[in-house]
Amino acid sequence: MGPVPRSALLLAIAGLIPFVWSAVTLVSDPAYELSYALLGGRFVGPYLHLSYGMVILAFMAGVLWGFAAKAPREQAPICYALSVIPALWAFFMAGGGPVSAGMNLIFGYLGLLALDWQFWKWQLAPRWWLHLRLPMTAAVVALLFVGVMA
Template sequence: MTQIPRSALILGLAGVLPFAWGALTMVSPWAANFAASTLGPRFAGPYVQLFYGAVILSFMSGVLWGFATKAEGGQAATGYGLSVLPALWAFFMTGGGPVSAGIYLIFGFLGLLALDFAFWRWGLAPDWWMKLRVLLTVLVLACLAVGVVL
């Protein structure tokens, strides 16, 4: 497996920050108060994680769609069909309360990782893709777990 490009790694890790911030505001009263008073309540607690998680699942649908453009015939059709699943999952499954929405996001990110693996195995994703996606998924799941457990 080749090394993850530095820019992809840095931007990927930066993309985890809203999940980490949400987790921090759930365990730190100071951070929660700061977020609520300075940024607004939408940027504190599980709310930032849930909204951002839905955005990221939708974004990743676009990434998978881009990978599907490298395929041909039936594999392309399958790739396009699979690529929309994370966005649809986010749309239909995150409307409940914060705990159930968090659980559904966890399953959504696990499903996304399975799709990442499929596209990678088909040779549509870069060689380093799974190394990056496993790292980011583990970090995101850890942050979402804070919201589900607390």
């Protein structure tokens, strides 16, 4: 595994901001009230946590689709099929109440990590991919867990 390109690392870290902010609004009433007053209900607590979690899980499915495009012709169908699983998981499993939806997103991100590993093992993902995905997945899962426990 090689080093993560600086731009990819910085953009990935920036992508954590909504997860962090939603966790803050879940544990801090003043942060919740300020965010609600300035930004509205879409940008606080469980709504932000779950909606952004679904968006990013679907986005990551698109990343896997891009990796699948590099697969050999005989392997491509399975790669494309695997690449749509995170988006379908987000769509079908992130409904219901905030606790069950949050847990299902956590399972979705853990499943995504398994797919990341498989695409990396097949040498379809960049060599540095798991150096980025392991800590990012740990952070996202921990932040989603705040929502499950709040």
